[in-house]
Amino acid sequence: MRLQWEPAQDAHVLLYPEGMVKLNGSAGAIMSRCDGVRTVADIVADLERTYDLTGLAADVSAFVELALEKRWLELRT
């Protein structure tokens, strides 16, 4: 699984064996912050700071859960 920015699609895409998922802006913003070091709380804080928003925790958690289920992400403990 690889995440990269594709200018031709103006989006982050996830690349995996014989497949590709084009991420929308929010998903791209979250996924591109998943670096194996930061926690969900770190990412929420970063997003809220970057986009000058509050109350993103529920949305981010919901997406992370979906991404775990789809195996776009794995949990490092």
Next chain:
Amino acid sequence: MSAAAAVPGAVGPPLWLLLELTYRCPLHCVFCYNPTEFARTGAELATADWIRVLREARALGAVQLGLSGGEPLVREDLEELVAEAHALGFYINLITSGVGLTEARIKALKLAGLDHIQLSFQDSTRQMNDFLSSTRTFELKERVAALIRGHGYPMVLNVVLHRLNIDHVGEILAMAERMGAQYVELANTQYYGWAWLNRAQLLPSRAQLERAEAVTQSFRARVGNRMQIYFVVPDYFETRPKACMSGLGSVFLALAPDGTAMPCHAARMLPGLELPSVRTHGLREIWYESAAFNRFRGEGWMKEPCRSCPERGKDFGGCRCQAYLLTGDAENADPVCDLSPHHQLVTEAVARAERAAAAPARIEQPLVFRDHRTSIPLVPGPLAPRR
């Protein structure tokens, strides 16, 4: 190159690029989709040509790269091509029989940036694997599977199913599990190329297909999401056609070994489609402006019943090559669709398969193995299969 160019903005980039680097292959599989006349196609592109194509495709927005054939490992410049593709930012899939994948080459490919290897097996048994490919490759494939896993690649197995091996699906899945496969494609044969020639022997019966699906389903339930299993039903058993290539000229661009550009793997067979070559044209011009790539874009080419069908935006009328092979006219609805006036061509083929499966001794035409010498006199198109 003339004809109506694509409306700017209406056509997206060729996101998926497939390079069929060579038609040479150590295997002789009876279900191969390569053109039966492959021996009469032109010389393979040189390394520098492929590298130019990679750069042009990436500049257009291509990102998924398939390296296939034939057997791509027979190209000695494979590592060089992979390194270039990696530097350009492609996600690189190698689609291989495993023959030629030594420890030294897998190391070099990994170093060059290869992302993924899809290994084909013909069956779970040595006997059938070796018979179907007309080689002794079963043990070699097992060793290669271990090599792939050992080098940290996700283990992706592809097994092409048909009448002769579909009853082994349980054993095939058990083999995949033993090998630590993460993805398994149980791809039922679709009938193009050599498979079209051998259709009478390869098309399974409906009972076989249903058993195989049931076995796959219960296996899935047992292993959970540890193993992703894709079961591709043969078109002939469907009542609606596949959205072939998401529409020709929409996202997929394939290049044959001689540099012929194709909107699908099999498009070479379509009469009147003057396929451009990367030897003489740039990829941007080929993708956006060539008559061949614009031929089946949009809906203007459709005939009834597709033209007025509410589902035409979903399946784009199905597969042009299947329409041509079965009806002789590439503009017809894919006869897999039960709204097609030619649908009985598909149901009759299935009925014949049922009878043949019940009485195998009555099959007159022997299996034709994919082979260079056999290929020379073969012509593509709807004339080929005898009953």
